[in-house]
Every structure is written in structure tokens, then in C-alpha cells.
Amino acid sequence: MNDDSFFSTNRLIEFGMSMAVAQQMVQTMNSAITNMQIPGSMNAMHPAPAPFYYAMIEGSQAGPFSEQELSRLIAEKKIVKETYIWKPGLPNWEIAEKLPEILKLVALAPPPFQQNQ
Numbered sequence: 001m002n003d004d005s006f007f008s009t010n011r012l013i014e015f016g017m018s019m020a021v022a023q024q025m026v027q028t029m030n031s032a033i034t035n036m037q038i039p040g041s042m043n044a045m046h047p048a049p050a051p052f053y054y055a056m057i058e059g060s061q062a063g064p065f066s067e068q069e070l071s072r073l074i075a076e077k078k079i080v081k082e083t084y085i086w087k088p089g090l091p092n093w094e095i096a097e098k099l100p101e102i103l104k105l106v107a108l109a110p111p112p113f114q115q116n117q
Contacts, residue, residue, distance in 0.1 A: 050066060050067070051066075051067065051087060051088075051101070052064035052065060052066060052087065052088075053065050053067075053070055053085055053086065053087045053102075054085070054086045054087070055070070055073070055079055055083055055084065055085050055086075055096075056083060056084040056085075056093070057073070057078055057079070057083070058078075067101075067105060070102065070105055071105050071108065071109060074105055074106055074109045075109045079096060079102075080096070081095065081096050081097035081106070082095055082096070082097070083095065083096045084096075085099055085102055087099075
């Protein structure tokens with residue numbers, strides 16, 4: 001009889017703790033849903049700000065540059081794979097070839113024009 005009483009007490013405690021955890025989960029989900037921004041007539045979606053970069057060009061810090069400006073500098077060979085680049089969010093300057101977004105710009109840059117003879 002003691003085993004049944006002890007077992008049922010454990011079950012009641014377990015049930016009570018499960019309910020407390022469930023209530024916390026419901027409160028967290030309700031809070032997340034309440035704070036969620038859904039684009040629409042009431043909540044206009046704001047575009048992410050365009051990224052900007054700084055570069056070490058000819059021994060001097062230059063910038064800020066947009067991706068379009070970086071593409072031009074890459075095409076003009078003023079930015080090469082060894083050029084140091086920094087953007088907000090980076091803890092330190094990195095060489096261009098280590099930044100995927102810069103490699104993308106290099107891949108999109110046209111090759112130098114050579115007229116066939």
C-alpha cells in the first residue's frame with residue numbers, strides 16, 4: 001500500500017512540474033507571437049540597410065564603399081585578393097579572399113577585354 005501511495009505522490013509531483021513547464025512554454029510562445037513583426041498594412045517591412053565596406057588601398061584606409069563601388073574597384077584592379085577589407089560586424093580587417101561576399105564580386109567582375117586579331 002505504501003508503494004502505491006508513494007507512486008501516486010511522485011506522479012502528482014511530476015504532473016505539477018509538467019504543468020508549470022507547460023505554462024512557461026505557453027507564456028514564451030505568446031510573448032514571441034505578440035512581438036513578431038509581420039509585413040502588411042499595419043507593419044511595413046523595412047529593407048535591410050545596404051552593406052558597406054572599407055578597404056586598404058595603396059596603404060591608406062578608404063571607404064565606405066557600396067558593393068557596386070567595390071565591383072568597380074575590383075575591375076580596376078585597385079582591390080585584389082590580398083587587399084584588406086573591413087565591414088561592420090567584423091572584429092578585424094580580413095584579406096578579401098577570405099570574405100565570401102567579396103569573392104562573389106570578384107567572380108561577377110568581367111575579365112579584361114582582349115581584342116581578337
